[in-house]
Amino acid sequence: MNRVRLIVKDIHIQYQGEVNFFTIKLPNNIKRIIGVENDAFIRSAYSEPVFPSNPDGTVDNPLVVKWAAQNALSLGKVKLQSLDRTGIFYEAWVSHLFYGKGVPDMSFGRIPVGSLTIDRKNRPKPMNLRCKHFFVEGMFEDSLGTQLNHNMDYHIRIFVWVETTEPAKGIAFEFEDKDFEGEPNLLQIKI
Amino acid sequence: MPKYFSKDFNISVTTAGQSIKQNFELDKTMKTVTHFTILSNREDLLYYRGSFGLDINKEEVITEGYSVKKVVCWPSVPADLRLKCIGAMDAGSGVIKFQYSDTPDGLTTFQPYTVTLSLEGERE
Numbered sequence: 001m002n003r004v005r006l007i008v009k010d011i012h013i014q015y016q017g018e019v020n021f022f023t024i025k026l027p028n029n030i031k032r033i034i035g036v037e038n039d040a041f042i043r044s045a046y047s048e049p050v051f052p053s054n055p056d057g058t059v060d061n062p063l064v065v066k067w068a069a070q071n072a073l074s075l076g077k078v079k080l081q082s083l084d085r086t087g088i089f090y091e092a093w094v095s096h097l098f099y100g101k102g103v104p105d106m107s108f109g110r111i112p113v114g115s116l117t118i119d120r121k122n123r124p125k126p127m128n129l130r131c132k133h134f135f136v137e138g139m140f141e142d143s144l145g146t147q148l149n150h151n152m153d154y155h156i157r158i159f160v161w162v163e164t165t166e167p168a169k170g171i172a173f174e175f176e177d178k179d180f181e182g183e184p185n186l187l188q189i190k191i
Numbered sequence: 192m193p194k195y196f197s198k199d200f201n202i203s204v205t206t207a208g209q210s211i212k213q214n215f216e217l218d219k220t221m222k223t224v225t226h227f228t229i230l231s232n233r234e235d236l237l238y239y240r241g242s243f244g245l246d247i248n249k250e251e252v253i254t255e256g257y258s259v260k261k262v263v264c265w266p267s268v269p270a271d272l273r274l275k276c277i278g279a280m281d282a283g284s285g286v287i288k289f290q291y292s293d294t295p296d297g298l299t300t301f302q303p304y305t306v307t308l309s310l311e312g313e314r315e
Binding site: 005006007008010037039041042043044045046097098099121122153155157159168169170171172173174 | 223234235238239240242250251252253254255256257258260261262264268272273275276277278279280281294295296297298
């Protein structure tokens with residue numbers, strides 16, 4: 001495979017329910033898009049939510065709280081579109097995982113790793129989009145501000161991994177290898 | 192059997208929102224760089240606020256602005272799998288250009304912290 005490069009696009013969201021349309025410029029020597037990732041930086045003050053099961057604050061089942069507290073925060077939805085493929089080629093909820101969350105509750109034995117933990121290495125969503133055009137169009141729609149009913153200030157970053165026509169010069173990221181098995185082989189105990 | 196090296200480079204983040212660009216140099220005996228990771232004495236601040244860029248031997252490996260979140264792993268990930276593989280880059284002149292940006296964040300309170308760029312590779 002040729003040289004893989006990373007394109008970073010930063011989007012600033014400030015208002016409740018804001019819809020942001022943006023363009024990601026790709027290099028002129030691009031061959032294809034091989035992966036996409038997203039991330040968020042929250043600038044507004046935000047405290048980690050407490051999840052009472054009932055509106056009056058009482059909790060029916062302590063187990064529900066344990067699992068609900070491990071949820072990631074959904075900020076909104078991002079969609080990407082290219083002239084090289086019909087329709088939307090990438091669509092995802094942008095999540096923000098709290099530090100220390102995602103570690104499974106060990107009191108019921110070891111559980112399989114979830115998709116929203118950093119209990120394993122992060123990898124971009126694989127993509128094989130051959131490009132003849134040098135840009136990608138996208139949109140992001142806020143849902144966090146809508147849920148909280150006030151303006152939230154945060155940045156969304158879209159990371160696009162592209163293969164170019166340049167020689168690799170020894171650079172080969174691990175996700176380029178389809179057979180990569182970087183995830184730990186965890187012992188799964190059935191409850 | 193090849194010989195390996197592991198080298199750490201530290202930078203100090205002293206003010207919130209600071210952007211740091213620093214050059215480091217590897218020893219001349221270092222032939223290739225194969226893995227990297229980013230560590231800190233305050234992993235929560237690194238995780239929530241950090242983004243970085245990395246150039247090795249004037250070749251851009253990671254573009255500036257890439258989230259540290261995408262690199263860090265829990266200690267439950269086996270030690271040999273925590274590092275990010277970048278193939279086998281020629282260390283060349285051994286110049287490492289590391290850019291780190293601290294982004295003010297609503298979830299954490301800033302305190303000075305140290306960011307460590309950890310590199311591994313082969314040496315002569």
